[in-house]
Amino acid sequence: MNMTDALVVYYSRTGWTKKVAKEIAHRLAAETEEIADTAQRGGITGWLRSGREAVRKATTTLEPPKRDPDVYDLVVIGTPVWTKTVSTPVRTYLQQHADRLAKVAFFCTCGGGEPAHTFTDMQELCGQPPKKTLCLKTRNVRRDDYEAPVESFVSALLEESDLDMD
Ligand SMILES: Cc1cc2nc3c(=O)[nH]c(=O)nc-3n(C[C@H](O)[C@H](O)[C@H](O)COP(=O)(O)O)c2cc1C
Known part of the structure; x- marks a missing residue:
């Protein structure tokens, strides 16, 4: 894989996932696509709406x-x-574009719990398993305490693409 052959696609309501996306994109020399939603998701009303829709x-x-x-x-x-x-x-986004994705990798940020169904649901939507996954807690992203896991995620993706070229 050439360093520019990757795209980081993300959605972020309050900025934490965006912060990680920018770091991953920087390390992969990848381009980025921020998913732009037309729904109002600010404040408590937006939080409740988002929770209802996700369920x-x-x-x-x-x-x-x-x-x-x-x-x-x-x-x-x-x-x-x-x-x-x-x-x-x-x-x-995945429902609309899954059939246009070559290899995929997933990451998430979460408040406290485990990613639970997040990656299995994404895998089902994509119709293929991810090459690698990464889950970070919001508090670690806030403290800038996420460099090592991001580094290992990106290294694994770069190694994987080298192996594919052999
Ligand atoms: C509607 C809603 C539901 C959430 N549900 C969970 C959850 O089930 N488990 C969890 O650990 N965090 C949950 N969170 C917290 C977010 O995953 C966390 O704050 C994340 O870092 C926010 O990323 P963002 O700033 O990119 O939007 C929820 C947040 C929202 C808005």
């Missing part, structure tokens, strides 16, 4: 993506965990 596995209306995912060898997809699973905007 129902609902979808939302997204702005059209700026980048074409099928031109990349690897698409790294990042989501906050919502009610133990993938956020509604990322669920929607």
Whole structure:
């Protein structure tokens, strides 16, 4: 894989997943696509709405993506965990674009718990297993205490792509 053949696609309601996405993209020399949702998700009303939608596995209306995912060898997809699973905007993106993704890897940020169903739901939506996964706790992202796990995630992805070229 050339260093530019990766795309990091992410949704972030309050900025933590975005912070990790930027770091992964920087280390992979990848391009980024921030998923833009048209739904109002601010404040307590937006929090409640988001929780309800995640439980129902609902979808939302997204702005059209700026980048074409099928031109990349690897698409790294990042989501906050919502009610133990993938956020509604990322669920929607995967439903719309799963058939255009070559290799995939997943990461998430979460408040306290484990990613629970997040990665299995993403795998089901993508129709393929991820090359690697990474889950970070919000408090560690806030404290900038996430360099080692991000480094190991990115190294594994780069090694994997080297092996594929042999
Ligand atoms: C609607 C909603 C549901 C959430 N559910 C969970 C959960 O089930 N488990 C968890 O550990 N964190 C949960 N969180 C916390 C977020 O995953 C966490 O704060 C994440 O880092 C936010 O990322 P963001 O800033 O990129 O939006 C939830 C947050 C929201 C808004």
